[in-house]
Amino acid sequence: MDGIRYDVAVLGGGPAGTALALALRRSAGLSVALFERSTYAHAHLGETLPPDSRRLLSQLGVWEAFARQGHVRSMGSCSRWGNSSLGYNDHLRSPWGTGWHLDRARFDRMLADEAARHGVDVRTGTAVTVWKPLEGGGHRLRLPVEGDASGAFVDARFVVDATGRSAAFATSQGAQRHTVDRTFGLCGTFALQPGRTVDALALVEASVDGWWYSARMPGDRVVFGLMGDRDSLQGLTAKDPQAWRTRMERAPETRRRLEACDFTGASLRAVPGNVACLDRLHGEDWLAVGDAACTFDPLSLQGTSQALRSAQQTADAVSRSLRGDSTALRLHEVRVRHQFQEHLRIREGYYRLERRWAGAPFWRNRQQSPAPLPFSAAPNPPSLGKNA
Known part of the structure; x- marks a missing residue:
C-alpha cells in the first residue's frame, strides 16, 4: 500500500x-x-432507520445485504411530549413499509x-x-x-x-x-426477561430532567437513554445506574418498559449530544x-x-x-x-411545545436564544444534481 x-x-x-x-x-x-x-x-x-431508508440502501447497492442481517422492524414511534397523553407516529401508511431498529x-x-x-x-x-x-x-x-x-x-x-x-x-x-447547545446522555442496553416483551415502537418521553428514549433492539434487548445537560443531570454518572433508574420514576412509560428487562449488573455509557x-x-x-x-x-x-x-x-x-x-x-x-439551520428552526419549535417544567434547568436552558451562528445559508439552496 x-x-x-x-x-x-x-x-x-x-x-x-x-x-x-x-x-x-x-x-x-x-x-x-x-x-x-x-x-x-x-x-x-x-439507532432507528425510517422506512424510506430502503430506497437509500437500494441506491447504494446494499439493500440485499442489509435485509439478510435481520434487524428488528420498527412500526414507528410514540411520544409523551407537551402533555401527559401518548401521541403516535406509525408507519402503517408508508409506501416503504416499516423502519428498522439497528x-x-x-x-x-x-x-x-x-x-x-x-x-x-x-x-x-x-x-x-x-x-x-x-x-x-x-x-x-x-x-x-x-x-x-x-x-x-x-x-x-x-x-x-x-x-x-x-x-x-x-x-x-x-x-x-x-x-449551539451542549447536551449529553446516559444510556444502557438491557436484555428482556424470559417471557417478557416490549412493542416495536420507539418511545420518547419528556420528564423534568430532560427526555428519555427507548427502543427494541436485535437480540431481545432494549436500549434506554436519558438526555439532559450539565444542570439537569448534575450528580448523575455512568458509574451509578441506580440513581439513573431512580430518575426514571419521573417517566412512567419508560419505567414500564424497563420493568420487562433484566437490570441486574446494569452498566451505563455517557454519550455526547451537542448540537x-x-x-x-x-x-x-x-x-x-x-x-x-x-x-x-x-x-x-x-x-x-x-x-x-x-x-x-x-x-x-x-x-x-x-x-x-x-x-x-x-x-x-x-x-x-x-x-442545519432548518433543523435548528424545527428543533426550537419542538422544545417550546413542552411547558410542564418551564422552570426546571433543562427546559429553561432550551428556551434561551442560542448565540448567532458564524455563517449564513441561502434560503433556497441550488440543486447539486448531475445536470445542474
Whole structure:
C-alpha cells in the first residue's frame, strides 16, 4: 500500500464515510480508500432507520445485504411530549413499509464490507492521524506501522473527513466547531426477561430532567437513554445506574418498559449530544461530512438516515470538484448550512411545545436564544444534481 495514489481518501468508517465511499465508487468510478480506526467489534447504542431508508440502501447497492442481517422492524414511534397523553407516529401508511431498529455495529460492518466488495480499499484498525499537503494539491497520509517498520503512506487527490465529532482533519485545516447547545446522555442496553416483551415502537418521553428514549433492539434487548445537560443531570454518572433508574420514576412509560428487562449488573455509557456545526466545511481538496460537519439534536433521530440520504449528493459534489468545478463544494456547503439551520428552526419549535417544567434547568436552558451562528445559508439552496 506504500505510495499508492487514490482519487479520494475517506477518514472514518461510520455510515457517513462508508455510504459516501460507496457512492463515489458506484456513480463516479473513483479510486477510494477508507480508513477506520476500529474493527467494528465494539457495541454501539441502538439507532432507528425510517422506512424510506430502503430506497437509500437500494441506491447504494446494499439493500440485499442489509435485509439478510435481520434487524428488528420498527412500526414507528410514540411520544409523551407537551402533555401527559401518548401521541403516535406509525408507519402503517408508508409506501416503504416499516423502519428498522439497528444493531449499529453489525450495520456499520455491513456497509464497510459492501464498500470493499464494490472496490473501495477498506482498512480497518487503521487510525490515520498524520498528513501533509502535496505540491499541486492533495495530501499524503501517514499510516500507522508496528515496530521498526519504515513509515508507510498513501497519497490522495482529495480527503473526506468522516471522523465524527472530533473532525480531526477539518480542524487541522483551521475549521472550528460552533456549538449551539451542549447536551449529553446516559444510556444502557438491557436484555428482556424470559417471557417478557416490549412493542416495536420507539418511545420518547419528556420528564423534568430532560427526555428519555427507548427502543427494541436485535437480540431481545432494549436500549434506554436519558438526555439532559450539565444542570439537569448534575450528580448523575455512568458509574451509578441506580440513581439513573431512580430518575426514571419521573417517566412512567419508560419505567414500564424497563420493568420487562433484566437490570441486574446494569452498566451505563455517557454519550455526547451537542448540537454543533463547523464554521468551514471544505477546502480546495477536502470536505467534512456526517458528524464531522454537523451534529443534530439526538431528538431528531436523523444521524444514520441523514448520512445515507446525503451520500449521493455529496459524491456528486466531490466528483465535480475533482473534474475542475470550482463551485461544487461551495454549493454543497450552502446546502448543508441550509439543512442545519432548518433543523435548528424545527428543533426550537419542538422544545417550546413542552411547558410542564418551564422552570426546571433543562427546559429553561432550551428556551434561551442560542448565540448567532458564524455563517449564513441561502434560503433556497441550488440543486447539486448531475445536470445542474
